[in-house]
Amino acid sequence: MRKKLAELVARYAHAEFLPPFSTEELAAVEEKLGVELPEEYRAFLVEVSRGEEDTGSAFLLPPEDGLLCLTPDATPSAPFPFGDDAVEVLRRRIAKKKRGDDEPAVDGPWNGALPLMGRGDGEFDCLVLHGPERGRMWKYWDAGWAPICVVKKGVAEPVPFLDWVEEHIKELVGSAPPPIKPDAKEIRLVGLGLTSVPPAVFEAVGAEKLVLPTNQLAVLPPELTKLTSLRVLSLADNALRELPGWIGDFRALEELYLSGNPLGSLPETIGRLGSLQRLTLAKTGLRSLPETLDGLQRLAELDLRWNAIEVLPESVEALPALRVLKLLGNPLRRLPSWIARTAVEELELEKLPELDLAKALAALSDLPALRTLGIYPPHQELPPSLAGLRQVKWLKLIGLGLRGVPREVLAMQELETLSLDQNQLTAIPDEVFQMPKLTSLVLFSNPISRDEVARLRERWQHVTIEYL
Structure with missing residues (x-):
């Protein structure tokens, strides 16, 4: 016993x-x-x-x-x-x-x-x-x-x-998590209702991955700093109201997941995470980002969805490795002009009710690295500046109520994939299939008939049409 x-x-x-x-x-x-x-x-x-x-x-x-x-x-x-x-x-x-x-x-x-x-x-x-x-x-x-x-x-x-x-x-x-061995490289304690970190975690000083999402952690114990080899730290969907300053001590950290915690702000020391490549901050109550963010020189993905950020700070401009920037659900009014000097390749303009879409697309036309762009509601009308995005290879125009393919899209000669899900399309003009590099057309949830899709597939066999 x-x-x-x-x-x-x-x-x-x-x-x-x-x-x-x-x-x-x-x-x-x-x-x-x-x-x-x-x-x-x-x-x-x-x-x-x-x-x-x-x-x-x-x-x-x-x-x-x-x-x-x-x-x-x-x-x-x-x-x-x-x-x-x-x-x-x-x-x-x-x-x-x-x-x-x-x-x-x-x-x-x-x-x-x-x-x-x-x-x-x-x-x-x-x-x-x-x-x-x-x-x-x-x-x-x-x-x-x-x-x-x-x-x-x-x-x-x-x-x-x-x-x-x-x-x-x-x-x-x-029902308890598996035993945590002192030589463990990966520790997963998911959805267990934990209010504290088990002491055995602190003994696994060589651990490279610590996964603690969907618990009830309100405070992070400083003993975590013993895990100096951590590359992945997942704390999503807990009850953290503050990120301790010593978070900057994890110099080997490559991925940090904080989404779903009521943080409200980030410590300045987060800029010391020089190895960080992915940072998720969705639904954390952020209104601003620390200026020290420019210390994340290897950051490739930044997830800021569903916060209260009105202005992107210039510290984001100074992230040379940034490729994916997620902005959904923020009260942004504009994209800063300096975004053209970043290396962002993927951007989704979704649930940004205050955003001036015409000015945003004009700013993106000068972003040479941009390859994937998504435009979603509430943007119902597409401005002429869309035609200037000739560098985009994958365009997503989803749920916009489109009854036809906008003429501006046909000017995007580098386009390889066109996603038109959840619109009101009943036909696709021949000009779409004559775009020189198009290889994939996505038509899920449109009222176009199966017979019409079959006819298009038979005629334009060089383009894959995805449709249910």
Whole structure:
């Protein structure tokens, strides 16, 4: 049992068990309860643990905490209210219970039992202290009392304390993340509801990848700086309100995922991450970016989606390796003229309600590296400046309500892929297929007929038409 608890603590950040009772401490507890505890439970308390530290999981309550869960009129030293006859009736009903049937239960006072685990909504697993059920586990909830049983071959067998605690440890270990070895190179703890980083993580000093998304981390422990070899750190969808200044100490970090945290701002030290190539900051409440961002000389992808950024700082201009810039859902009014001096290859103008599209496309016409451009709602009208984007190879005009292919598109002689998903197209003019470099046309979710698509495929076999 001690080994199993040690494994649980090592793998499950919520589990933190208190040391065993001394004989004298146990005697004091029994005096307070007014009853001698069942032998299996007594042995567990003095040889293994007195129960779990209060970490919010309520897996195994110490006896004193169990007392606090009792109703004011409950008396542990009073006789347990159910004798052999009542117990036998309940067990027969449990053995015959079918899926979907109500759980068998019986009303009675809360006496002679000690809560050991709270399951929420007033439900407890309890240890019986008196009578023929002494040492066995019962459940109490709003329907009353019921013995905890294991049904085997049509018979409901009672569950004693040690079987109960062993089963729950097994369940927790089974749902816990895999053991973290000191020589681990990759650590993945995804969606476990963690409120703290397991201590075993700090021992894996050679780890290169630490993945902790979709938890409940509100603070990052400084012990993480022991992981000096980290190349990937994923903290997306946690509860971080602040990124500590020591984040800049991860000089080997290449990918940092922070999306979905209510940060509001970034520390100036983030500019010290000279090896960083990908930075995701979607839905982080940012209104601005630190000027030190220009220290990220190897940054290739910057994700700023769904923030409150109105102006892109000049520090973005000084990112020589930047290839992908994601701006969806920001109140940007314009793209700065200096964007033409960047190496951005991919840009999506989506859900930017304040953006002046004509001026934005004019600025992009001077961006020689631009290869992929997406234009989405709310931009319903395409300005003539679109024709100036002759360097673009993949153009996405999606969900704009187009009933025809804009003439400006035909001037984009380097275009290889044209995506026209989710529009109102019923026909495609021949001029589209006569564009010199076009090899792919995407027409998903348009009212064009299958017969017309078949005719186009037969006639223009050098162009792949994607359509369902």
